Amino acid sequence: MKRRAVFLDRDGTLNEDVGYPSSFSQIRIFPAAFEAVKKIRDAGFLAVVVTNQSAVGRGLLTEAGLNIIHENMKAAFAAAGAPLDAVYYCPHYKPSDSPRYGIVCACRKPAAGLALKAAADLDLDLSASYVVGDKSGDVEFALNIGATPVLLQSGGGRESQSRLEEKGLHPSFVAADVLEAVNWILKREGSGIQA
Numbered sequence: 001m002k003r004r005a006v007f008l009d010r011d012g013t014l015n016e017d018v019g020y021p022s023s024f025s026q027i028r029i030f031p032a033a034f035e036a037v038k039k040i041r042d043a044g045f046l047a048v049v050v051t052n053q054s055a056v057g058r059g060l061l062t063e064a065g066l067n068i069i070h071e072n073m074k075a076a077f078a079a080a081g082a083p084l085d086a087v088y089y090c091p092h093y094k095p096s097d098s099p100r101y102g103i104v105c106a107c108r109k110p111a112a113g114l115a116l117k118a119a120a121d122l123d124l125d126l127s128a129s130y131v132v133g134d135k136s137g138d139v140e141f142a143l144n145i146g147a148t149p150v151l152l153q154s155g156g157g158r159e160s161q162s163r164l165e166e167k168g169l170h171p172s173f174v175a176a177d178v179l180e181a182v183n184w185i186l187k188r189e190g191s192g193i194q195a
Ligand SMILES: [Mg+2]
Pocket: 009, 010, 011, 012, 013, 017, 133, 134, 135, 155
């Protein structure tokens, strides 16, 4: 049987959105994020981070540097008893001069690429999965992959909400933070309501 994931955005969802962090020392993980990830895993879902990191394409950070940040984040979550199952990122930035990063890619959210890669690697049922994020692009990403979108107000969520309303797109739930989002998901699962 295929597995299910809660896809988690990174900046503004798991940690404070501070622009383009270039080292782990700039990453402040929300305390509630540890409990949220633990609950996700206890409920049998995989916790999979999906993040646009155009800082790489913008030349603000190398891909090796980004991987070091992610290794540190994984270690922090594991140390809190809430290991992340995987981290997928898009390093691209279309206006970049770099031939490697200056492309129109298929992996920058809201494009589906990161989820398709995760689904292939981890044997996921995307239609039975969830996406939690603070940007309109996270909600669009969820709709593009057939998952259930939860929008957060913890990062850029309020602004995102009006942008989504203009487009006629609706998250299934709007939560104050990632823990409230996960509590809603687990309650919904418990009540047997399906997408
Ligand atoms: Mg975000």
